[in-house]
Amino acid sequence: MIRFLLFGFVFTAVMGALNLYAYRRFLRRLHFGTPGAWRAAALFLFIVEVFFVFQTLTHLLPDSPLLYYLLSSSVGVTFILFFVALVYDLMHTAAERIPFQPERRRFIKIGFDLTMIIAAVSYLLDGLIGGLRRPMLRFEQIALGETDAEPFRIVQLSDMHIGLDIRREFVESCVTRTNALRPDMVVITGDLVDRKIEHVAAELEPLKALQSRFGTFFITGNHEYFHGVEAIVAHLRDALGITVLDNESVKIAERFNLVGVNDLISKRMGVMPYDVEAAFAECDPALKTIVLSHQPKSTRVMQHKAYDLMLSGHTHGGQIFPFGLLVMIDQPYLAGRYRVDADKQIYVSRGTGYWGPPLRVLAPSEISVIDIV
Structure with a gap:
């Protein structure tokens, strides 16, 4: 039992850290949306992952394949957001060193942010389709x-x-x-x-x-x-x-x-x-x-x-x-x-x-x- 509780604690802590990184280094820096809305989204994702860990360890929630599918999907979303955030962070940091005019920099950032959002959504959809596809x-x-x-x-x-x-x-x-x-x-x-x-x-x-x-x-x-x-x-x-x-x-x-x-x-x-x-x-x-x-x-x-x-x-x-x-x-x-x-x-x-x-x-x-x- 101690081993399972330790796994739950470590897994939850890792998910929290990944969501925090995705929010701070990607979501709140986007030109679209507001930091408050993105903060709420990241928090909601983490709460769903807490329920996922709870269900995995206890099976006290309803025994529903659909419920498990939704809860476990949150973990995949976090993995994908983290990877996209890492790429975004590296490219954003590199771009800041290039001397663009303010207006041009703003235009480039809007295009870059939109590209990364599309990439994240495409990444997620491809993963969901891949998971549902028969072996x-x-x-x-x-x-x-x-x-x-x-x-x-x-x-x-x-x-x-x-x-x-x-x-x-x-x-x-x-x-x-x-x-x-x-x-x-x-x-x-x-x-x-x-x-x-x-x-x-x-x-x-x-x-x-x-x-x-x-x-x-x-x-x-x-x-x-x-x-x-x-x-x-x-x-x-x-x-x-x-x-x-x-x-x-x-x-x-x-x-x-x-x-x-x-x-x-x-x-x-x-x-x-x-x-x-x-x-x-x-x-x-x-x-x-x-x-x-x-x-x-x-x-x-x-x-x-x-x-x-x-x-x-x-x-x-x-x-x-x-x-x-x-x-x-x-x-x-x-x-x-x-x-x-x-x-x-x-x-x-x-x-x-x-x-x-x-x-x-x-x-x-x-x-x-x-x-x-």
């Missing part, structure tokens, strides 16, 4: 050095964050599109849910209809640990027939070791801790090895292990540009395929859903279609 199909061909092997299709679903404003209809759509791809195997690489299992069981029901030759496999993400990971895992395994890889491996068609490792946050949470040694213990060294691990920085704790491909998520590809630059401070890989070293590759999904603000800018959601060739 793209992202096709990736990956060679693992096999000879004379048949192509093997893996469909990866990641970071769906079901239970807040992402509900059953979204899950049904993803299942239908996944089945149409005729996968050999489906993997769900964490952050599937964002509520306790009793609140999302009905939303998850369509996952029973996932079809593939070798089944559906799941590993935990950090968000499962926030909402009762053991109960979530038990429901997926017992009610939905999904294979949960709890620090363990299975053989797929005598061709791959499929290794699943619990999320890195697990040791801090004190339940279902990740165990790399146990996860790799039963691997057949004669087979190629594919690892499922939610966070890309898992490569650091597995650098001593032999594997060929890791499938991860967690980053959302940054979700709202340029937030990905901050994500890369914590995670070494943001989105797409990378070489870890000469023998290892990693593919990082941008996520099938989203968390928090229902916006995506230059980081479209995806259903990852990985063909091992």
